[in-house]
Amino acid sequence: MKNLTALLPIDRPIVQAPMFGVTTPAMVAAAASTGALGSLAIADLSPQKSIEQIRATRQLTNKPFAVNLFVHQVPEKTDELRKQYTHTKSYIEDIAAKNGLTVRLPELDTLQITPYQEQIDALISEQCKIVSFTFGIPDPQSIQKLKANHTLLIGTCTSVAEAIALEQQGIDIICVQGIEAGGHRGSFIGLPQIGGISLLPQVYESVKTPLIYAGGIYNKNNMQAALALGAQAVQIGSLLIASKESALLPFEKERLKTVKENEVVLTNTFSGRFARGINNAFIQSLASTDYILPYPYQNKLTAELRRIARAHQNSEFVNIWIGQSIQSFSTDSTAAIINRL
Ligand SMILES: Cc1cc2nc3c(=O)[nH]c(=O)nc-3n(C[C@H](O)[C@H](O)[C@H](O)COP(=O)(O)O)c2cc1C
Structure with missing residues (x-):
């Protein structure tokens, strides 16, 4: 070796x-x-x-x-994917609105x-x-x-x-x-x-x-x-x-101080691929639903929501990725x- x-x-x-x-x-x-x-x-x-x-x-x-x-x-933009994208987009816009976040998520064909x-x-x-x-x-x-x-x-x-x-x-x-x-x-x-x-x-x-x-x-x-x-x-x-030097915002760093070990979960709700981070309202609203598109579509779709949630310092709608070793x-x-x- x-x-x-x-x-x-x-x-x-x-x-x-x-x-x-x-x-x-x-x-x-x-x-x-x-x-x-x-x-x-x-x-x-x-x-x-x-x-x-x-x-x-x-x-x-x-x-x-x-x-x-x-x-x-x-993945290809099949008819099925297009249908699923539309449903997921309106579901996420809806749960965001119910939680005080007005977002207009992008149309599938505008994603870069x-x-x-x-x-x-x-x-x-x-x-x-x-x-x-x-x-x-x-x-x-x-x-x-x-x-x-x-x-x-x-x-x-x-x-x-x-x-x-x-x-x-x-x-x-x-x-x-x-x-x-x-x-x-x-x-x-x-x-x-x-x-x-x-x-x-x-x-x-x-x-x-x-x-x-x-x-x-x-x-x-x-x-x-x-x-x-x-x-x-x-x-x-x-x-x-x-x-x-981290790009996390102060409210995200603050959230780290109170995280408990049973709040650290694997989730594919933000991006369509599994990632480990802090459980929150967004993850719970989508987990075990059909509103999860394959990567990179889910990731691109939720990016605007995450941007607005960050601007509102709302830690329930951003992805805060952390591993299992909780430390200071x-x-x-x-x-x-x-x-x-
Ligand atoms: C906030 C965050 C973002 C990450 N982004 C990437 C990434 O862009 N590319 C990558 O290969 N791994 C990424 N990872 C995974 C890390 O490379 C690494 O596997 C992980 O941080 C190691 O576990 P630890 O967080 O317990 O130290 C990310 C991890 C975290 C915590």
Whole structure:
């Protein structure tokens, strides 16, 4: 197995998790300044917006950092999908109105959906040399293009089968995501729900690719446990969500202070893909209903609702992603939190 420090520009076994909506260029630069790997999240932003984020980060650091994107297949707009979209749109507008939020959600044909291949072309044109991804494996042609550009590839798995699939496609590093993790599940073969302490050693025994572990890391002891189970680094997300550089608004950071362990749930109501976060009125209104479209449609549909809810500081209608390790959610700088770990 290759040594991770020989592949990545890191002095310590820590990766700042890419967290779309939370990670800022300042967070990435701060993480990089500590000798950890910073990761910029571009999710499914347009190529132009992706480039803006990359350049903004480069203004703040001259260290290399990873750029992270969502590798997803866009389902066709069938008649069935169109019908379901209309129903879901009016259902969500209705529950929002009942809760004092006036929103007009977008029509299906106005949604801006970016195929990830366009982002990959932008990353290559910007000479990004570390690319991490979640939700799947880029198609062989994209992998070939990235490799021809000497890009290091970090894929996400949530099962042994996914780890093997990533290795077979020549992915350089695998991020093993335990069920504890905050934010979206990276799953792309079924919906595995495997705890990190089971998954990580099994993946370690099944592949030769160097591993990063993500999910629930919040202190030195559980970080060392992950390193003992086969990871060469840990990826930390929730530990940084209230940090000085986080894009969360003050009311969202405030909500973190009172979160209870039984309020942390997996839900597909916001985006159509399962993600872990704080339970609220929106999740409860949609859970177990038919008003959940496949990703990315649900995600695009609810984006406007989330924007308005944020403007109204309404934590019942925004997605606040966190993992299972509830801790003090420090508001210190990203660098201070990483240095403490
Ligand atoms: C707010 C938030 C947003 C996230 N967004 C992304 C993302 O854009 N891309 C990604 O690969 N993972 C994303 N994740 C998952 C993280 O990469 C990582 O797996 C997770 O944070 C690890 O678990 P922890 O939160 O318990 O540390 C996100 C996690 C959080 C908490």
